[in-house]
Amino acid sequence: MANKIHNILIVGVGGQGVLLASEIISxxxxxxxxxxxxxxxxxxxxxxxxxxxxxxxxKKVYSPLIQEGETDFLMAFEQAEGLRAINWMRKDGIAIISxxxxxxxxxxxxxxxxxxxxxxxKIKKKLAKVIAVDADKIAxxxxxxxxxxxxxxxxxxxxxxxxxxxxxxxxxxLVKPKLVDLNLTALERGxxxxxxxxxx
Amino acid sequence: MKELLSGNEAVARxxxxxxxxxxxxxxxxxxxxILETIAQRHRSIYAQWSPNEKVAFEVxxxxxxxxxxxxxxxxxxxxxxxxxxxxxxxxxxxxAGFVLVNADDPEMHSSxxxxxxxxxxxxxxxxxxxxxxxxxxxxxxxxxxxxSERFDTPVMLRMTTRVxxxxxxxxxxxxxxxxxxxxxxxxxxxxxxxxxxxxxxQVLSQRLMDLQxxxxxxxxxxxxxxxxxxxxxxxxxxxQHAKEIAPDFDYFKIGFGYPLPIERIRxxxxxxxxxxxxxxxxxxxxxxxxxxxxxVEGKKYFGNLGELNPTRVAQGLYDAGLIKSVVRPxxxxxxxxxxxxxxCPGCPHRGAFMALRKLGVAVTGDIGCYxxxxxxxxDALDTCICMGASIGAAIGIEKVNGSAKGTVxxxxxxxxxxxxxxxxxxAVYNQSNVTVMILDNGATAMTGGQEHPGTxxxxxxxxxxxxxxETLVKALGVKNCRSVDPYDYEATLKAIExxxxxPGPSVIVTHRPCVLMPKRIMDEPFVVDLxxxxxxxxxxxxxxPAIAASPETNERGHPKAVIDETTCTxxxxxxxxxxTEAIVLKSKFVAA
Numbered sequence: 185m186a187n188k189i190h191n192i193l194i195v196g197v198g199g200q201g202v203l204l205a206s207e208i209i210s211x212x213x214x215x216x217x218x219x220x221x222x223x224x225x226x227x228x229x230x231x232x233x234x235x236x237x238x239x240x241x242x243k244k245v246y247s248p249l250i251q252e253g254e255t256d257f258l259m260a261f262e263q264a265e266g267l268r269a270i271n272w273m274r275k276d277g278i279a280i281i282s283x284x285x286x287x288x289x290x291x292x293x294x295x296x297x298x299x300x301x302x303x304x305x306k307i308k309k310k311l312a313k314v315i316a317v318d319a320d321k322i323a324x325x326x327x328x329x330x331x332x333x334x335x336x337x338x339x340x341x342x343x344x345x346x347x348x349x350x351x352x353x354x355x356x357x358l359v360k361p362k363l364v365d366l367n368l369t370a371l372e373r374g375x376x377x378x379x380x381x382x383x384x
Numbered sequence: 385m386k387e388l389l390s391g392n393e394a395v396a397r398x399x400x401x402x403x404x405x406x407x408x409x410x411x412x413x414x415x416x417x418i419l420e421t422i423a424q425r426h427r428s429i430y431a432q433w434s435p436n437e438k439v440a441f442e443v444x445x446x447x448x449x450x451x452x453x454x455x456x457x458x459x460x461x462x463x464x465x466x467x468x469x470x471x472x473x474x475x476x477x478x479x480a481g482f483v484l485v486n487a488d489d490p491e492m493h494s495s496x497x498x499x500x501x502x503x504x505x506x507x508x509x510x511x512x513x514x515x516x517x518x519x520x521x522x523x524x525x526x527x528x529x530x531x532s533e534r535f536d537t538p539v540m541l542r543m544t545t546r547v548x549x550x551x552x553x554x555x556x557x558x559x560x561x562x563x564x565x566x567x568x569x570x571x572x573x574x575x576x577x578x579x580x581x582x583x584x585x586q587v588l589s590q591r592l593m594d595l596q597x598x599x600x601x602x603x604x605x606x607x608x609x610x611x612x613x614x615x616x617x618x619x620x621x622x623x624q625h626a627k628e629i630a631p632d633f634d635y636f637k638i639g640f641g642y643p644l645p646i647e648r649i650r651x652x653x654x655x656x657x658x659x660x661x662x663x664x665x666x667x668x669x670x671x672x673x674x675x676x677x678x679x680v681e682g683k684k685y686f687g688n689l690g691e692l693n694p695t696r697v698a699q700g701l702y703d704a705g706l707i708k709s710v711v712r713p714x715x716x717x718x719x720x721x722x723x724x725x726x727x728c729p730g731c732p733h734r735g736a737f738m739a740l741r742k743l744g745v746a747v748t749g750d751i752g753c754y755x756x757x758x759x760x761x762x763d764a765l766d767t768c769i770c771m772g773a774s775i776g777a778a779i780g781i782e783k784v785n786g787s788a789k790g791t792v793x794x795x796x797x798x799x800x801x802x803x804x805x806x807x808x809x810x811a812v813y814n815q816s817n818v819t820v821m822i823l824d825n826g827a828t829a830m831t832g833g834q835e836h837p838g839t840x841x842x843x844x845x846x847x848x849x850x851x852x853x854e855t856l857v858k859a860l861g862v863k864n865c866r867s868v869d870p871y872d873y874e875a876t877l878k879a880i881e882x883x884x885x886x887p888g889p890s891v892i893v894t895h896r897p898c899v900l901m902p903k904r905i906m907d908e909p910f911v912v913d914l915x916x917x918x919x920x921x922x923x924x925x926x927x928x929p930a931i932a933a934s935p936e937t938n939e940r941g942h943p944k945a946v947i948d949e950t951t952c953t954x955x956x957x958x959x960x961x962x963x964t965e966a967i968v969l970k971s972k973f974v975a976a
Contacts, residue, residue, distance in 0.1 A: 221552045247693075291721050
């Protein structure tokens, strides 16, 4: 295709590290010589609200926003947020979902709303290719809950046409020096997870 | 050299390349990062936060007249505050270049309205550039200074959220050399008494005609020909959405948006079978073209509310019969609980809102994190209009005896300095029985914790004279002024109860730093003793993100509470309202 665009939608809750994740992916795209745009909204969203980042990569990217229904890759830091974004997916898209749940006060304090206890199962009903990752558990094993970010990026990196070394280089340049080694380990853990590894 | 920069970061880079001497602003989403980036990365430029946009604009005027290129940045509603100097500065014109970066917020991602400030540029009679990406944000800032100095006019760079907050690849440039200028006394040009202003209004009129010719000639307005019978007129991010959907149409890309290149557009339209204007918010271009007798359509297909996106543009083009299909999502949306932004765990504002809700007073609100006090389950705010409006609105409610239980205005420290002081002065002068709560958290918190006159530091990190809120309040003539610890629920409740009964204006100041700045309030978190917890849900209703439902339930199936130890800051508020004393410090908790 002349101008194949990779549409990546990253979703989560304010404070989970959505923006750093999209920064890393965009930086890798730029290093590989592609055009890239990433768009998100700051301000209100940082206070525990939904955070969404659109990353679009291709030879030439115009709009910074993905069209609803055109997302190739969904990366969700929280499973209910993954489910919330499901209509943005192409039917043949791949969803990478962290099996973590953050139940907001608006649910716990009222009978009006409920939190879906089977978000991953619901996503699987709607989408063929779902990679549910116990990212919290892996991050805890590695000793730092903030590594969820890099683990999910590792999974995604299996599906993007970039030199694996570029991911390493970018993490080295964007992550605090004392956390680089830990993040590279997390990246590797993520790289070992793919739809194929968990479904064969 | 290429870098991945947001539109805001690109403007900051552009300021260095343009030889800007002074950059001034009051923080406001989506414009805030411009000055932050300058202060962090480009320290050759003097950058400062001013108490509000009007002062910032006036400092910029002074810098320009003094001979240094000036950059003033603000969000769209900030320009309402700075409208007064803008309207007359358009008459006087500049000495060194002056660019106002104005960031609109279509869709109101973080604003109280979505006004289209291109209209402001036309209202004032100043030209504007409308960048469509980060590269143009940088390059048009440089072009803005050239136009400003060549035509002796302030210039607006009109950004929107999707340009300010989209990162894209930018080719960096070298700093240009800027001719030295000095302050020159020229009262006929700068002293706007009626006699001089009448002359300057004529100058402004002539200048707009000259700028019209510039607009017809400049490459910032360009035709992109693909040999299509369909033409699109667009600027800003709307251009990108349209190119995404219909790359093969012909385009008239507007970069210099006022005055419009009417004659070039007339030719463009005449050469096409059909031409649509794709623009966000108001029909700003469309109306001017229609007035000029040029046959275009636009809002009929794209609407004037909220922000555009590729799907909306595709739908409009489809409705106009110009494209054959629109991408429809193949997967249906799932209906889920909402997840609105909330006050952080340990946020000092929470105690104030818990008390206000309990007392049932009328609460006029203001602009800041504390606006989140309106959301359920806190549900404790009755109005939010604009910066500083809480105090004036409270005075008005009280003058008509609108609230039997009293009226309390709630305003943050930065907003109080921005435009609350005059409101409080009114309360003193007109002997209003309002109570004003100044929630001092030592930062302009909503926009990311910026410094202000009460913090003791400047934007560039230098120590500054700290304005003491209580001293200021007393100097205004307020007799009843006290402070209370918002983490002490009973004391906060009592303070509000007493002050709403006191005649005359009262002020209650709460001093607790924003929890995003220090790490914790107590050294250890609180935990829930599940033996004691009876699932009454009182702690759920204070809307703290650190408190969640436990899998354990009471005999009626209601969930007990659990506290997330990593995010609990130890603010103690939940422990104070727990009727069964089930919430205790972790070290005090003895498991049964």
